[in-house]
Amino acid sequence: MTRYVIVGAGAIGVSLAVELGDRGHDVLLVARGATLDYLAAQPLSYHSHAGHRAIRLPAVALDADLGLRTGDIVVLAVKSQDLATVAPAIAWREVTGDHGQVQGIAANLVPVVTTQNGLDAERTAARWFDTVLGAVFLISAQHVRTGEVRVGGHPHVGGAIAGIASALAPESAEQALKTFTTDLHDANFLTKSVTDIRSYKAAKIVHSVRNGIEVLAGDRKTKDAVGQALSAEARTVLAAAGFDPPDTSALILDPAQGHFSARSGVTTGRQSTWQSFARGTPTNEVDYLNGEIALLARLHGIPAPLNTRLQQLLGRATHTGGGLDLPGIDTLTERLAAGQD
Template identity: 35%
Template sequence: MRYIIIGAGAVGGTIGGRLAESGHDVVLVARGAHLEALRRDGLRLISPHGAVTVPITAVGGPEELDLRDGDVLVLAVKTQDTAAILAAWAPRPVTGGGAAGEVLPLVCAQNAVENERMALRLFRHVYGMCVWLPALHLEPGTVVSHGAPLSGMLTLGRYPGGTDETAERIAAGLRDSMFAAPVEPDVMRWKYAKLLGNLGNAHQAICGRVPGSEPLMERLQAEGRAVLDAAGIPYTSPEEERRTRGDQVDETAVGGVDRPGGSSWQSLAKGSGSIEADYLNGEIVLLGRLHGVPTPANETVRRVAAEFAREHRPPGSMSMPTLLKLVEEEAAAHR
């Protein structure tokens, strides 16, 4: 198998770097200064185990690559970028016949639950991956992996359900490369549970990691559970997740430095102009509107996070009391 990692940021860079380090054939797809650094110097991967520089092939897009039978496409971009990426890769010809969307497996190594559904419109063989992988990417050419003793847990399965030989082979490669990689026939049950955990990404981006965030997080997740229950969508329990992960992966300081924030915090820190909140908190808002369940906390943090991204406001620049006040105002408006 050749792994083509589309999106070589914190998650994609860690997955691709570990696979390449263990001898697998890997191509990283990146852009801008990050792509230039990867081509010039390779990938610098820093972790609790030390720092390594991994020589690796890097390209800017599908037009720079001859796809072939046996390739695995691993999508590791933010959800707001998925549609454009799928449209660029699906029609690409594969040596031996057919287009990528018809013959190659596509793994959605992403947060949120919309990616697989978008992918299935254009790709016949879609796999969901529930990603628990604490990592950081702010500097071109460099990814910091905060997971130890393993770098992450990557739960994999076919979408919309089931498992197959391809999933098992991908998982085996990941297990060879410092990842836990369970194969589950209902991977979306794991991804919906991860969605509940990711509901805090936006408020962390807005306010930073500050004391006093627990009540808001509890409220966001209570709304999330209420809408999933109303929609009849199953999700794993925290106990099941802890049993499966065990002590295989813990978030660990690297060089004495903790990770300052998750993926949404990093989007604001890099000034990317977009944020994933529409597909995290926004998924709860959507389901709430479909099933008549009020979701004022998720609507507020979704809206404010989107404003922060559009206006290029720095992460952590709103106080938690201010955000909580906006939540209460939103709740009062819907009473």
């Protein structure tokens, strides 16, 4: 069976490690800091629709010997802002064959899967790796406390839309994609293979630009209005940049899939950006969500005042210590009103 080296011990990385490990795959989790210390000392607390489990996961630091071998798949499950540090730390590692002989380096021999939101991850990974598979993950998973992950999806754990982002050897990449999606399907994920993964990444960012609103104080009606405007602005900018993403409804692989299980303890309105602010992390992915729209708008000479302002609000908040229920929704509503005049 395929061995998975999963780099990043957040909600997605841990969910993949647990579910693939349950199906008999050899998994290795690459973690850092307090999470690595926790996993070295005690089991992970994993909550899902099936209940609570304490699970021992094999975890090592990024600079440890990963024992890479032919046939491995590396899943890059760190946030977008960390990818450019992680990728070269793996790319130059030696890869051995079945008999322990060095066959070459990871950059040439090991396919990597990017799981990040936004549009930058696949291009970043291709700077080092010959074979890059892009994946859009659709999973209600939360990592707020060190050593604890909650996954609310049922009857499936979650979903993954995947495709080849770049490949020097297309046949080999097709086989890696088939292996990855088949293994995830067997691990109770809904899966779909596509030929235009960047379009689906663009569709996901239309949804994800709303994530930062959860960090701000304000009533639901106001937040919903601003969120819809952020998404509409993002779609306009993406169109100017040459993207034609499908409607976000295309990301729903099964309408019967439940997003939150009461048994899991997953709470609505706490997506990845909220979780980063709740954990007090020194960085977050806002620059690759709202910041991506701001970047494309500047490059193509069109305005994106809402996404630009939200990036600035949350960037400034991160710089000054973060927090939750932050002020600033009023400045967004003012810009929304000005745009409607």
